[in-house]
Amino acid sequence: MIAINLDRVTVTYISEPVFERLSWEIHDDRVVGLIGPNGCGKSTLLKLIVGELTSDTGFTVRRKGLTIGYLQQEPRLEPARTVWQEMLAASTELKRIEDELTHVEARLADPVVYGDEKKLTRALDRQARLLDEYERLGGPGYEGRVRSTLRSLGFSDADCDLPVGVLSGGQKKLVGLAKLLVTQPDLLLLDEPDNHLDLEGKAFLGRFIRGYKGAVIIVSHDRYLLDMVADEIVELEDGRLAHYPGNYSEYAFEKQMRLLRQQQLYQVQQKEIKRLEQAAKRLMTWGAVYDNVKFIRRGKNILKRLERMDRLDRPVLERKRMGLELEGWRGSNKVLEIVDLDKEFDDAIILAGLDLLLWRGERVGLVGPNGAGKSLLFRLILGQETVSGGGEIKIGPSVKVGYYAQEHETLDYDRTLIETVRYAAKLSEEGAVRFLGRFLFTYEQARGRVANLSGGERSRLQMALLMLSGANFLLLDEPTNNLDIPSAEVLEDALADFEGTVLVISHDRYFLDRVVGRIVELDEGALAEYSGGYSDYQAAKATR
Structure with a gap:
């Protein structure tokens, strides 16, 4: 059955159309992966579907009584509320009924009401109707469902008392998902729900979507997730929608x-x-x-x-992609050696007796839960943190390290892009503009400040700086976060040709399968090694 019908809709931003005259019949019985390059209008399309934006042309028809749940890239949560309070506020209908019941109970205690038979009867009838509606919406068991849902996502009772404002990005995503899980709307709109989630969180997300009884539209660059959950792929490209049955690989x-x-x-x-x-x-x-x-x-x-004659458009067989080339060089055979490394914070042991050896040419994936200390280990290797409690980190004598930071903290947001690349390499202004063009930056963007860039654009700028660094040992912290699928594929191809060594933190399972030959898991302060990519690691974990 059709849940929503978009008929020749157009959305314009600052006089420029984001997309024009799109039509889409959204059904209530499938999971749809909505994909497309960064900036093509995917998030705008979701906002149009949920009703936060209106179309300049055409119309949007929603089935009568349809309920829609919308999880934005950055979930809308109240920072001052506790996790428990935020979850209880998930069902706006239940909250409305509870407020009305409180109001009716106050009226029943009013002598003007209970002293007047007609007023009392009306108030009691109103209370009865509200209680029936409350029961129909699952109100009596609501708190129990909330608690069991939070526990299934790894939230302890103590976590439920934490203010939302202190949660990590991944925890906020899980709270947003939990709110949808307890309210069960007919249609879910999920805008990059996998961002900030660790492997366990992504596995839960996959199970959640596959088991969901309603319809789901998911915007994601996670090809592994799209292979797992999608019944159909809809691609938004050049302002048009194209429909493909099956998952991402199909x-x-x-x-x-x-x-x-x-x-x-x-x-x-x-x-x-x-x-x-x-x-x-x-x-x-x-x-x-x-x-x-x-x-x-x-x-x-x-x-x-x-x-x-209806003339056919010339198909674009090869679209312009960022021109990333990571050359590297041979260097030392023993690239990195970590021996019996300890790290403590406030008497708490974060890393305990770590041993790790990387040889020239290896591609190694570093995985583990959020907060396990993966980024901390990178900072120790880079010398940004000091070793405490013993141990040693040795980097080969002919090794130059290049670092990609997950939060882009290596970038100076006050510089222009031209200044940024000229600071990294001896380039003329004209040469800097040409070089930035290889990474899909326009002349106007090149002259603008780094602060004006989106997350995906900052990721491409960091890739450009890695290319200029001439490093032969790359430390990459979540490099595919914020990259669209074509850019992630360029990175994978560049790493395949790279004559050097790579240690990469990633929760991108598709990327790990394509790039690495060994997985190292960091959990509870210790390292465990697994041969192969992510699928091999997952299979080995299942047999333990």
């Missing part, structure tokens, strides 16, 4: 097939157009030379046919 294959078929049809049509144009030209020439009206009329008829 979409990737089918899209290539469609492009090739479109290219063949385009070439056939162009050949036919050229043939007809030449025929019309010949007839018009003969008509003029031999003064033959019949030839001229036939030539004009052919030109009219060409004008009426």
